Amino acid sequence: MLIGDFPDAADIVAGQIFSGEQGSLIGAMLRAIDIDPAAARLASISLTRPPSLRLEGPEARELAALARQHIALAQPRALILLGPGAAKLLSGVPDIPPAESQPVVNHDGGKVAWFMTHHPRSLLQHQPLKRHAWDVLKRVREYLVSC
Numbered sequence: 001m002l003i004g005d006f007p008d009a010a011d012i013v014a015g016q017i018f019s020g021e022q023g024s025l026i027g028a029m030l031r032a033i034d035i036d037p038a039a040a041r042l043a044s045i046s047l048t049r050p051p052s053l054r055l056e057g058p059e060a061r062e063l064a065a066l067a068r069q070h071i072a073l074a075q076p077r078a079l080i081l082l083g084p085g086a087a088k089l090l091s092g093v094p095d096i097p098p099a100e101s102q103p104v105v106n107h108d109g110g111k112v113a114w115f116m117t118h119h120p121r122s123l124l125q126h127q128p129l130k131r132h133a134w135d136v137l138k139r140v141r142e143y144l145v146s147c
Contacts, residue, residue: 078144
């Protein structure tokens with residue numbers, strides 16, 4: 001399961017999260033670690049773009065609680081948090097940690113191993129970030145093979 005913070009403007013127009021180039025990038029990332037993109041669940045914490053382009057305050061905490069319920073219902077084997085916004089709300093970690101970190105997210109159904117990397121919007125704008133994303137993806141693959 002992959003979770004971002006909120007949809008981009010193109011996603012709102014397309015009526016689907018991670019549309020266009022971002023969707024293509026996520027598909028390529030998943031295929032690179034032998035996951036069929038159709039088998040992965042994609043989600044965002046918010047269904048709309050906040051005017052400030054940041055999720056914060058009591059509303060953000062409520063959205064994070066709903067996202068945890070979604071995680072509990074989906075029961076993913078692993079969770080990939082896309083970007084510091086999603087990571088901070090769901091894990092409390094304020095920034096993207098080194099690729100080798102391995103925390104878990106508590107949710108209503110228990111715990112799930114999670115991995116954090118940069119949001120596809122950042123990866124498309126800043127090519128050097130792709131190295132970190134690849135390191136994280138390799139860890140996801142290793143984790144899924146081991147369990």
